[in-house]
Amino acid sequence: MSIDVSQFLDTFYEESFEGLDIMESELLELDVGAADQDSINTIFRAAHSIKGGSGTFGLNAVASFTHVLETLLDEMRDGKRNVTQPAVDLMLTSVDVLREMLNALKTGQDIDAEHAAEVQQQLERLLKGGEEPDNDVSGVDHTSLSDHPEVMVGSGWHIRFKPLSHLFKTGNDPVRLFEELSDLGTIQVKVNDSGLPSFADIDPEDCFLSWEIEYIGDADEAQIRDVFAWVDDDCELELTIIGGEQKATTVETVAVAPVAAPASKTTAPAAPAPVAKAAAVAAAQPKEAPPIAPPKTEEKSAVARKAAPPSTESGSIRVGIDKVDALINMVGELVITQSMLNQLGEDFTMDKVQRLQEGLAELEHHTRELQENVMRIRMLPISFAFNRFPRLVHDLSQKMGKNVELKLSGENTELDKTVMEKIGDPLVHLVRNALDHGIEKPEVRASLGKPAVATLHLNAYHQGGNIVIEISDDGAGLNTEKIKNKAIEKGLINAGDELSAEKVNELIFYPGFSTADQISDVSGRGVGMDVVKKNIKDLSGAIEVLSIPGKGSRFTIRLPLTLAILDGQLVRLGDQTYIVPLVSIIESLQIRKENVKSIASDSELYRLRDEYVPILRLHKVFNTKCDNKELINGLLVVVEGDGQLAGIFVDDLLGQQQVVIKSLESNFKRVDGLSGATILGDGTVALILDIPGLVKLSKERIKKRAAASAAA
Amino acid sequence: MPTILAVDDSASMRQMVVFTLKGAGYTVVDAVDGVDALSKAKSNKVDLVITDVNMPNMDGISLIRELRALPNFRFTPMLMLTTESGSDKKAEGKAAGATGWIVKPFNPDQLLATIKKVLR
Numbered sequence: 143m144s145i146d147v148s149q150f151l152d153t154f155y156e157e158s159f160e161g162l163d164i165m166e167s168e169l170l171e172l173d174v175g176a177a178d179q180d181s182i183n184t185i186f187r188a189a190h191s192i193k194g195g196s197g198t199f200g201l202n203a204v205a206s207f208t209h210v211l212e213t214l215l216d217e218m219r220d221g222k223r224n225v226t227q228p229a230v231d232l233m234l235t236s237v238d239v240l241r242e243m244l245n246a247l248k249t250g251q252d253i254d255a256e257h258a259a260e261v262q263q264q265l266e267r268l269l270k271g272g273e274e275p276d277n278d279v280s281g282v283d284h285t286s287l288s289d290h291p292e293v294m295v296g297s298g299w300h301i302r303f304k305p306l307s308h309l310f311k312t313g314n315d316p317v318r319l320f321e322e323l324s325d326l327g328t329i330q331v332k333v334n335d336s337g338l339p340s341f342a343d344i345d346p347e348d349c350f351l352s353w354e355i356e357y358i359g360d361a362d363e364a365q366i367r368d369v370f371a372w373v374d375d376d377c378e379l380e381l382t383i384i385g386g387e388q389k390a391t392t393v394e395t396v397a398v399a400p401v402a403a404p405a406s407k408t409t410a411p412a413a414p415a416p417v418a419k420a421a422a423v424a425a426a427q428p429k430e431a432p433p434i435a436p437p438k439t440e441e442k443s444a445v446a447r448k449a450a451p452p453s454t455e456s457g458s459i460r461v462g463i464d465k466v467d468a469l470i471n472m473v474g475e476l477v478i479t480q481s482m483l484n485q486l487g488e489d490f491t492m493d494k495v496q497r498l499q500e501g502l503a504e505l506e507h508h509t510r511e512l513q514e515n516v517m518r519i520r521m522l523p524i525s526f527a528f529n530r531f532p533r534l535v536h537d538l539s540q541k542m543g544k545n546v547e548l549k550l551s552g553e554n555t556e557l558d559k560t561v562m563e564k565i566g567d568p569l570v571h572l573v574r575n576a577l578d579h580g581i582e583k584p585e586v587r588a589s590l591g592k593p594a595v596a597t598l599h600l601n602a603y604h605q606g607g608n609i610v611i612e613i614s615d616d617g618a619g620l621n622t623e624k625i626k627n628k629a630i631e632k633g634l635i636n637a638g639d640e641l642s643a644e645k646v647n648e649l650i651f652y653p654g655f656s657t658a659d660q661i662s663d664v665s666g667r668g669v670g671m672d673v674v675k676k677n678i679k680d681l682s683g684a685i686e687v688l689s690i691p692g693k694g695s696r697f698t699i700r701l702p703l704t705l706a707i708l709d710g711q712l713v714r715l716g717d718q719t720y721i722v723p724l725v726s727i728i729e730s731l732q733i734r735k736e737n738v739k740s741i742a743s744d745s746e747l748y749r750l751r752d753e754y755v756p757i758l759r760l761h762k763v764f765n766t767k768c769d770n771k772e773l774i775n776g777l778l779v780v781v782e783g784d785g786q787l788a789g790i791f792v793d794d795l796l797g798q799q800q801v802v803i804k805s806l807e808s809n810f811k812r813v814d815g816l817s818g819a820t821i822l823g824d825g826t827v828a829l830i831l832d833i834p835g836l837v838k839l840s841k842e843r844i845k846k847r848a849a850a851s852a853a854a
Numbered sequence: 855m856p857t858i859l860a861v862d863d864s865a866s867m868r869q870m871v872v873f874t875l876k877g878a879g880y881t882v883v884d885a886v887d888g889v890d891a892l893s894k895a896k897s898n899k900v901d902l903v904i905t906d907v908n909m910p911n912m913d914g915i916s917l918i919r920e921l922r923a924l925p926n927f928r929f930t931p932m933l934m935l936t937t938e939s940g941s942d943k944k945a946e947g948k949a950a951g952a953t954g955w956i957v958k959p960f961n962p963d964q965l966l967a968t969i970k971k972v973l974r
Contacts, residue, residue: 145874145962154866190908191864194937197959198867205959311922313931313953313972322971347928372954375945 161188177225297385304352327359525553552602558704580617614696620689712796716767719828783833856901857881861891874962888912903932922951931972
């Protein structure tokens with residue numbers, strides 16, 4: 143039977159990434175010098191699993207790399223090696239290398255073999271206590287089968303097998319061994335019962351017999367010993383060659399060979415063991431030669447490339463058993479209700495209306511509960527996104543010579559998996575910014591009388607259907623003066639503009655804005671906050687900043703819990719219902735005639751306090767019917783999209799409700815100005831407005847018309 | 855067909871072992887660590903135990919020791935899956951009552967071949 147092991151790879155990758163995360167966080171927690179044994183064990187176990195799995199599933203480069211790491215950890219576990227800061231740092235780097243390797247393998251890209259080999263060499267150097275590495279960096283054991291001494295050839299073997307009395311208690315059975323031996327050739331077995339005690343002294347669970355076996359066949363000594371490998375320590379075994387040359391006496395007491403050698407093998411995989419010793423080990427225990435690491439020439443020849451994009455977005459999801467159980471329970475309830483309704487329907491009379499209504503109410507209740515719970519399956523604790531920060535902050539603060547303590551809270555706050563995957567990068571950006579621009583160097587902090595260790599706080603909590611993520615630091619805060627100057631320089635504002643501090647702070651979200659004096663490799667490349675803001679907007683979220691000069695700053699991100707459900711305002715236009723996402727609505731108002739201004743034949747503006755807002759007649763955009771052509775009879779929903787305000791002219795406001803978003807694209811086709819559709823309670827389809835898209839659309843229309851009238 | 859108790863904390867290894875064994879017609883009970891295995895061993899009739907060594911909660915060697923102490927498992931073959939190339943783990947496992955071992959990495963065919971050694 144041949145089984146394709148690649149089908150288990152997805153699971154392997156998933157658990158390996160989890161293992162690497164665990165290794166990373168445990169490594170970061172390790173107290174150098176006084177490492178916690180449990181932590182070392184946990185780290186070891188994770189490395190061990192990755193090594194075992196990668197070997198089994200044919201990922202040899204990973205197996206070979208992990209082997210060295212594991213050996214190092216094994217020595218730490220056994221107390222043979224101290225846990226030093228350089229070792230921890232190197233292991234953290236190794237975690238990165240493994241993550242890159244696995245990512246590359248998962249996405250079918252080439253492994254950066256050069257980098258991996260470099261780190262592996264460093265590990266090996268560390269293993270040997272700082273000696274120069276020799277040329278061999280492959281990590282291949284030298285005791286491979288090819289190192290065998292000349293194989294004894296004869297017509298067969300005479301085997302004397304005398305088990306110790308406890309043999310059966312290890313689950314071994316001489317008969318099985320003989321059967322296995324008979325697979326290799328023909329055997330003749332003679333039992334020796336001279337060891338049997340008197341009947342009264344016999345313990346039926348002990349073994350008192352020994353055997354003499356004549357084996358005829360072409361198996362060499364190693365193969366024969368291999369059959370007895372498991373009972374090595376539980377028997378006396380003597381092999382004598384039959385019909386071979388007499389000088390080849392290989393009689394050997396068994397206990398000698400197998401136990402001692404291999405430890406040294408693992409500690410110094412790179413050091414060529416003396417051939418004789420290697421041969422002895424190989425001959426005595428052929429099973430021992432680990433087929434872990436074939437020479438990694440194939441990866442070496444692979445062209446080194448840029449680091450693979452570390453995309454760990456995966457298609458599968460891990461769900462807690464409790465969530466699944468809850469679902470099963472609910473389906474059970476649903477089935478019961480359904481059968482109850484069935485029964486009711488069979489002989490229904492009007493006097494049972496009451497019970498019918500109760501049944502229907504129950505059905506509704508269960509359905510809603512089921513819906514909520516199904517949605518909950520996609521929810522993961524935000525710790526998945528937070529987990530990478532201890533490492534990031536550790537590395538960056540060290541690099542920048544800053545002293546930072548990272549505080550995480552609300553890690554168990556749950557949010558949708560898709561949202562989680564997309565919020566990762568913006569969070570990293572904000573954290574990097576805080577470390578680079580916000581938090582001062584220790585000496586500056588000291589001179590300001592601030593505590594030497596700065597605090598960076600990541601916090602998450604739920605607030606009315608939203609998840610709020612805060613990134614706050616006790617650093618310098620935003621430098622309003624600098625931002626203002628920069629904005630003037632970039633032409634975003636005029637020199638004479640009087641802006642409130644909040645307005646100035648918001649300028650950092652403008653494209654191409656960066657105030658870093660010097661571009662560091664940490665942040666400040668100018669592709670910054672505008673991208674962060676855009677990413678968050680794409681998730682229908684919002685970001686704001688609060689900063690107190692000298693005290694610190696706080697970025698607050700608000701995100702919907704899920705992208706599958708939306709809080710919507712239902713509006714009516716003719717006989718159609720549309721849905722406006724609640725997050726984009728600023729206000730809704732009755733139109734007052736004196737506030738409407740027509741600028742061109744078709745362009746109208748509405749005066750909203752100090753601002754003029756373009757009026758968007760939805761019926762014109764979509765070319766549909768409406769009740770009111772006169773603005774005065776309808777309502778204006780003022781929305782914000784893409785940083786611009788617009789007023790949507792509708793016939794009526796209906797209710798607000800949560801709607802389940804259905805893709806328009808996959809069910810029909812893409813329509814400009816619409817982001818999706820939903821099915822309302824009465825079964826009709828309502829279209830969901832894409833506010834930023836609409837705003838853009840109306841701008842284009844105005845431009846086109848202006849161009850047309852200019853041409854005319 | 856014999857029943858095999860397969861114990862491994864790694865989901866991918868467990869999947870592979872279970873898939874291979876079931877494919878060969880064995881009945882398989884799987885467990886995620888020693889503690890899980892011990893409780894499953896008590897409620898199933900088991901003809902062979904295959905366990906990983908390094909596991910949280912209870913490692914494979916302790917599991918073998920605990921199982922050997924149970925009346926039903928005095929003579930049951932127990933194999934450990936080990937990547938440990940040093941034989942100290944093997945010796946430790948043998949001392950605890952292991953029948954033998956399978957060295958990782960192994961492929962499904964090797965696994966089945968080894969099992970045939972003890973389940974003839």
